[in-house]
Amino acid sequence: MNRQEILDELKKVLAPYTEDKEQLNNINDQTDLIRDLKINSANLVDIIIDAEAKYNIEIDYDAAEEMTTVGSCINVIETRMNRQSE
Structure with a gap:
């Protein structure tokens, strides 16, 4: 799964929690989950929890703390997915 595919799926994970749904159309690596997506x-x-289920991965506490922007979420998901395929 490449970054774009992860992003497309991540939008679905974020949608139920995003107040301004229009913002989801314009997200990029720098989009802040709290500040930009509200x-x-x-x-x-x-x-x-939803990302763990969606991507069949485990996200530990340290990785979870890094997940503040869309880009950092994708990085954590990519890293966890790559570890599983090794």
């Missing part, structure tokens, strides 16, 4: 910080845990 995702409630309490929902970040739900997003991590």
